[in-house]
Amino acid sequence: MxxxxxxxxxxxxxxxxxxxxxxxxxxxxxxxxxxxxxxxxGVSARDREKDRGVDxxxxxxxxxxxxxxxxxxxxxxxxxxxxxxxxxxxxxxxxLARGTHVVTANKALIAAHGxxxxxxxxxxxxxxxxxxxxxxxxxxxxxxxxxxTGNRIDKVFGILNGTSNFILxxxxxxxxxxxxxxKEAQAKGYAEADPTFDIEGQDTAHKLCILAxxxxxxxxxxxxxxxxxxxxxxxxxxxxxxxxxxRIKLLGYAAxxxxxxxxxxxxxFVLLDSxxxxxxxxxxxxxxxSSLLGQLVLEGPGAGGQATASSVVADVCSIxxxxxxPAFGRRAASxxxxxxxxxxxxxxxxxLRLTVQDKPGVLARITDECARHDISFATVLQRGTDPxxxxxxxxxxxxxxxSAMDQAIATINEMPETIGSPKTIRIVDL
Amino acid sequence: MxxxxxxxxxxxxxxxxxxxxxxxxxxxxxxxxxxxxxxxxGVSARDREKDRGVDxxxxxxxxxxxxxxxxxxxxxxxxxxxxxxxxxxxxxxxxLARGTHVVTANKALIAAHGxxxxxxxxxxxxxxxxxxxxxxxxxxxxxxxxxxTGNRIDKVFGILNGTSNFILxxxxxxxxxxxxxxKEAQAKGYAEADPTFDIEGQDTAHKLCILAxxxxxxxxxxxxxxxxxxxxxxxxxxxxxxxxxxRIKLLGYAAxxxxxxxxxxxxxFVLLDSxxxxxxxxxxxxxxxSSLLGQLVLEGPGAGGQATASSVVADVCSIxxxxxxPAFGRRAASxxxxxxxxxxxxxxxxxLRLTVQDKPGVLARITDECARHDISFATVLQRGTDPxxxxxxxxxxxxxxxSAMDQAIATINEMPETIGSPKTIRIVDL
Numbered sequence: 001m002x003x004x005x006x007x008x009x010x011x012x013x014x015x016x017x018x019x020x021x022x023x024x025x026x027x028x029x030x031x032x033x034x035x036x037x038x039x040x041x042g043v044s045a046r047d048r049e050k051d052r053g054v055d056x057x058x059x060x061x062x063x064x065x066x067x068x069x070x071x072x073x074x075x076x077x078x079x080x081x082x083x084x085x086x087x088x089x090x091x092x093x094x095x096l097a098r099g100t101h102v103v104t105a106n107k108a109l110i111a112a113h114g115x116x117x118x119x120x121x122x123x124x125x126x127x128x129x130x131x132x133x134x135x136x137x138x139x140x141x142x143x144x145x146x147x148x149t150g151n152r153i154d155k156v157f158g159i160l161n162g163t164s165n166f167i168l169x170x171x172x173x174x175x176x177x178x179x180x181x182x183k184e185a186q187a188k189g190y191a192e193a194d195p196t197f198d199i200e201g202q203d204t205a206h207k208l209c210i211l212a213x214x215x216x217x218x219x220x221x222x223x224x225x226x227x228x229x230x231x232x233x234x235x236x237x238x239x240x241x242x243x244x245x246x247r248i249k250l251l252g253y254a255a256x257x258x259x260x261x262x263x264x265x266x267x268x269f270v271l272l273d274s275x276x277x278x279x280x281x282x283x284x285x286x287x288x289x290s291s292l293l294g295q296l297v298l299e300g301p302g303a304g305g306q307a308t309a310s311s312v313v314a315d316v317c318s319i320x321x322x323x324x325x326p327a328f329g330r331r332a333a334s335x336x337x338x339x340x341x342x343x344x345x346x347x348x349x350x351x352l353r354l355t356v357q358d359k360p361g362v363l364a365r366i367t368d369e370c371a372r373h374d375i376s377f378a379t380v381l382q383r384g385t386d387p388x389x390x391x392x393x394x395x396x397x398x399x400x401x402x403s404a405m406d407q408a409i410a411t412i413n414e415m416p417e418t419i420g421s422p423k424t425i426r427i428v429d430l
Numbered sequence: 431m432x433x434x435x436x437x438x439x440x441x442x443x444x445x446x447x448x449x450x451x452x453x454x455x456x457x458x459x460x461x462x463x464x465x466x467x468x469x470x471x472g473v474s475a476r477d478r479e480k481d482r483g484v485d486x487x488x489x490x491x492x493x494x495x496x497x498x499x500x501x502x503x504x505x506x507x508x509x510x511x512x513x514x515x516x517x518x519x520x521x522x523x524x525x526l527a528r529g530t531h532v533v534t535a536n537k538a539l540i541a542a543h544g545x546x547x548x549x550x551x552x553x554x555x556x557x558x559x560x561x562x563x564x565x566x567x568x569x570x571x572x573x574x575x576x577x578x579t580g581n582r583i584d585k586v587f588g589i590l591n592g593t594s595n596f597i598l599x600x601x602x603x604x605x606x607x608x609x610x611x612x613k614e615a616q617a618k619g620y621a622e623a624d625p626t627f628d629i630e631g632q633d634t635a636h637k638l639c640i641l642a643x644x645x646x647x648x649x650x651x652x653x654x655x656x657x658x659x660x661x662x663x664x665x666x667x668x669x670x671x672x673x674x675x676x677r678i679k680l681l682g683y684a685a686x687x688x689x690x691x692x693x694x695x696x697x698x699f700v701l702l703d704s705x706x707x708x709x710x711x712x713x714x715x716x717x718x719x720s721s722l723l724g725q726l727v728l729e730g731p732g733a734g735g736q737a738t739a740s741s742v743v744a745d746v747c748s749i750x751x752x753x754x755x756p757a758f759g760r761r762a763a764s765x766x767x768x769x770x771x772x773x774x775x776x777x778x779x780x781x782l783r784l785t786v787q788d789k790p791g792v793l794a795r796i797t798d799e800c801a802r803h804d805i806s807f808a809t810v811l812q813r814g815t816d817p818x819x820x821x822x823x824x825x826x827x828x829x830x831x832x833s834a835m836d837q838a839i840a841t842i843n844e845m846p847e848t849i850g851s852p853k854t855i856r857i858v859d860l
Contacts, residue, residue, distance in 0.1 A: 022580045022722070032647060032760045033579045131577075137723040139577035146751075147561075147569035149463045150452045150743035217462060275729070278708065292452070292740035293567040296730035299705070301723060310722035313580035321576075322752045330462045 004037035005320045006073055010065035010091055011080030012045035014305030015105055015132070017052040019078060019312050024054065030313075034320045044068045069095035076101040076319055078312060084108040092117060099124040101324075103315040105132035105308055111206035115219050118332035121324075128327040129315035134207045135160055135284040137307030138300040139314070144214040144288070145329035151290035153215035157253040157430065160207040162282035162302040163191045163198035164230050164250040168238070168267075169280045172247070175235050190282060200229030201250065201265040208252035212263055213328045215288070216256065217335055220263055224339035228266040237425060240353060240394045241269055244379065247277050251428060263340035267425055269351050274430040287430065344403030348429075349378070352395040354412065354422035358385050362417045363393065369411050370397070373404035390419050396427065434467035435750045436503055440495035440521055441510030442475035444735035445535055445562070447482040449508060449742050454484065460743070464750045474498045499525040506531040506749055508742060514538040522547060529554040531754075533745040535562035535738055541636035545649050548762035551754075558757040559745035564637040565590055565714040567737030568730040569744070574644040574718070575759035581720035583645035587683040587860065590637040592712035592732040593621045593628035594660050594680040598668070598697075599710045602677070605665050620712060630659030631680065631695040638682035642693060643758045645718070646686065647765055650693055654769035658696040667855060670783060670824045671699055674809065677707050681858060693770035697855055699781050704860040717860065774833030778859075779808070782825040784842065784852035788815050792847045793823065799841050800827070803834035820849050826857065 007023060009016055023030075023040040030038055044062040062068035069077045069091040077095035079102060081088040088109050095102050096117060104110065110117070110130050121128040131141045135158070144153070159165050163185060170181045182199070185191035197203050205227045209220050230250050241248050246269040255262045270276050275297045279285040284302025289295050301307035328335060356362045367377065379396040386392055397405070409422050437453060439446055452460075453470040460468055474492040492498035499507045499521040507525035509532060511518040518539050525532050526547060534540065540547070540560050551558040561571045565588070574583070589595050593615060600611045612629070615621035627633050635657045639650050660680050671678050676699040684693045700706050705727045709715040714732025719725050731737035758765060786792045797807065809826040816822055827835070839852050 018722075026580055029580055029582060032764070033575075033756075035761070138726065139573050142572065142577050143569050145463075146748060147572050147744050148740065149747035150456055150459055151740055152459060273708070278703070290740075292448075292736040292743075294731050294737065296568065296728070298726070298728055300726035306722040307724065310578065310581055310720075313722075314577050317579035318576060321755060325751060326463075331465070334462070 002036050004039040005316070006039050006041040006075045007078060007316060008042040008044070008062070008068045008071060008074040008076070009040065009078040009080065010044040010068055011082065012043060012052055013080065015308045015312065016045070016080040017054050018305040018309035019080065020056065021054040022309055022313050030317060034317045036320045038316065038320060041073055042068050042071060065091040066094050069100065070098060074100055076103060076316055078316065079104040079106055080312070082106055082108070084112040089113065093120070096120045096124055096126050096128065099126045101127040101319050103129045103312055103319070105130065105312055107133040107203065107206040107210060111209045114210060114213060114327065115332050115335050118327035121327055122332055125324060127319050127324040129318065130210070130327070131315050132308045132311035134210050135286055136162070136300070136302040136304060137310050138284055138286060138298050138302065139311070140211070140286045140298055141214060143298065144211065145325065148288070148290055148293065151292045153288060153290045155255040155289040156211045156215045156286065157251060157255070158286035159249055159276055159279050159284055160204045160252045160286070160302065161198050161250055162284060163195065164204070165279065165284070166190045166282045167199065168230060168233065168248055168250065171233070171235060172238050172242070175239070177235055178231055178233060199231055201227040204250060204252040204265045208254055208263060208265060211252070211286070212254045212261070213335060215254065216261065217328070217330055218261060218338045219335045220261065221337065221339055226264040226266060226340070226343035230267050233267055237351070237353065237423070240351065240381070243381065244269070244351070244396060245272055246270060246427070247272055248425065249276055249279070251276070253428060257341060260341045261338055262346060264343060264346070269425055269427040270430055276430055344401070344406065346402045347399050348402070349399050349427040350397045350405055351425045351427055352397060352422060353392070355386065355390050355392050355419040357417040357419065358389055358391050359417055362391070365415065366412055370408050373400070373408045375400040375404060375408055432466050434469040435746070436469050436471045436505045437508060437746060438472040438474070438498045438501060438504040438506070439470065439508040439510065440474040440498055441512065442473060442482055443510065445738045445742065446475070446510040447484050448735040448739035449510065450486065451484040452739055452743050460747060464747045466750045468746065468750060471503055472498050472501060495521040496524050499530065500528060504530055506533060506746055508746065509534040509536055510742070512536055512538070514542040519543065523550070526550045526554055526556050526558065529556045531557040531749050533559045533742055533749070535560070535742055537563040537633065537636040537640060541639045544640060544643060544757065545762050545765050548757035551757055552762055555754060557749050557754040559748065560640070560757070561745050562738045562741035564640050565716055566592070566730070566732040566734060567740045568714055568716060568728050568732065569741070570641070570716045570728055571644065573728065574641065575755065578718070578720055578723065581722045583718060583720045585685040585719040586641045586645045586716065587681060587685070588716035589679055589706055589709050589714055590634045590682045590716070590732065591628050591680055592714060593625065594634070595709065595714070596620045596712045597629065598660060598663065598678055598680065601663070601665060602668050602672070605669070607665055608661055608663060629661055631657040634680060634682040634695045638684055638693060638695060641682070641716070642684045642691070643765060645684065646691065647758070647760055648691060648768045649765045650691065651767065651769055656694040656696060656770070656773035660697050662853070663697055667781070667783065667853065670781065670811070673811065674699070674781070674826060675702055676700060676857070677702055678855065679706055679709070681706070683858060687771060690771045691768055692776060694773060694776070699855055699857040700860055706860055774831070774836065776832045777829050778832070779829050779857040780827045780835055781855045781857055782827060782852060783822070785816065785820050785822050785849040787847040787849065788819055788821050789847055792821070795845065796842055800838045803830070803838040805830040805834060805838055
């Protein structure tokens, strides 16, 4: 029997409390797999008095997570504080500096500083693990890092934000507008008081950058990434999508493209029978396409204290059992800094919804304007006039270059017959 | 740089040739992840002259796989011979005896001797890995062994045989009978010349036993397992399933049941919108239900040389990077020998199809007979008479005990009005 593996946990929110509960109360389950005692030795959080539903008697309390991270009595520092700077960054840096292993669920931290932290981990011989940072309980990091060696990964994409997917699913079920459903999601605890990060795509972008680093060995600059959220999606868009055989999903998408990298986060029309078409509610799904394996789909709970804690604990147990593995599955120094392809260069089909005055020749002018930019139409839905006497039109285009679509839209937008602004949503073939 | 990891591959069929090709020609991809040269040093197969599409010049040829397995110049022995005895068993035993790591895709061998071989691997400090033995390229072994530590696994089930799923999918698409589609599958290379193992459920049973060992820590006796294949499924059954909102899938199913183990392999009605309802063709899918994570679904290619080779290579690379892990994720001595619950004790709903003479009161007698055994009907489909003037009836029952259903069927079978034998297919709520 080797010596116990001593754990310090900083951050005792839902996930942190669940991790402590498992480490303290599921020793039997852990012991089945890990021939070494895993001992929770220290914890740190802001409020010592708060009832977290787990008895921490006998576990040393640290006011300062950095002091916990530096404590020589700790072999693994579990960071569940959150945020890409401040105490989370300081504590993780301090732990790695002294060779203490780090397990974190902090996607913002890893997206912003992952490669730098991985370098420091390699220097000190520590393991840096973050299975819980992407897609909660789904073992996607492990699969990319260890399960596909020998494959060239060609695409990684998925539904990576449970809050957005819950909102889109509810909008579809109840035909209610975004704002209404967001309120419901907040009431149910599926959305934060400030939901911006989730609904505007930043959370998905962080996770996508982590997946791209693991899959492609690249470090994508944040500014080069097209990131759009779901707050402008309307019930009409969702209804049109359904009529056309699609559903709208907030997509994180990363693919090799002739030596460049097509990375983006935006709402997308995806075919109902594509691997993401049936993923509902807070469920996450990740699709990997690789040279030997073809398509692999992993689907499961993307959030929730227990599911996320499950990934944290699996990382801790791997440290108990294994030699250190490079955080991104390869030497951190080998990760190439790169930009995503400009979104204007991307070629794809579009859903286009606009309203025009009920005058002869308007649809023809729109068609001509699009044709001038090499944009042709696959489907046009036009069904009479709306209550104001105007004509709503829904178009599905064939594949075209995005910059051409932008130019066509700009011209159409200036036509006197156009009411309001045309709306586009990208259609992605999965 | 540590010394190279020296590999010997025995068995050079589709998978073996693909493994050699990757080891010889994808050193760049492997080198990204593994900081150690992986060298193919020896191979063994029956026919040295056969063209396998990979240049093995410079790789030592062994006539006898056992000699290769014992060769001190080999660190990892890759067994792709197949079969649960004979040269595969002898060679794997020989390798483990001298502490040589073993990677195998051989489900029959692991199902029959896995625990015994795992014990020997532990004794000699060797790793025994078999990711490729279950669900081809899907990293399900790794997920069960390493990704869910801290979870109590409650259920493992899935579509584990690509041949059967291809046949069922084609039968549905083309409304053709089983025998026709089997011939097509054989012509396309999706079914063996002797397809018994795949279509009668034995292959699924082997994989299910391996999953149960990993998930539950049990070693299930073969004889206690209910194993039924798909050869008796007719186009009528498939059509009825569709009408009722189900699809028919060959299911491997394992669940905890009040301290007992509900394990079985049989064709099942599964709801179209359940996680297995949309899995078509040669694709495999595995669903895990566990205490922290809830439901996790992994879907991908279940067979094929490259996909299977991908799993073999991932296992080899893990050996290059890791300390040995117990083959079944826990000490082999801790695996409990157990029986599956008798299938008669299982409670579930049934699809029941029978044909009766067109006489008054026949359906009432059938209903009464079932009621006598506590079997009630959820749906009855009866639509006129068939060309012979008889009445085909399709019934979906509420949940009942299987032994009760057997008794009811026996009585119905003896009614003079019953034509042919009633047919039942289990309905499984996933």
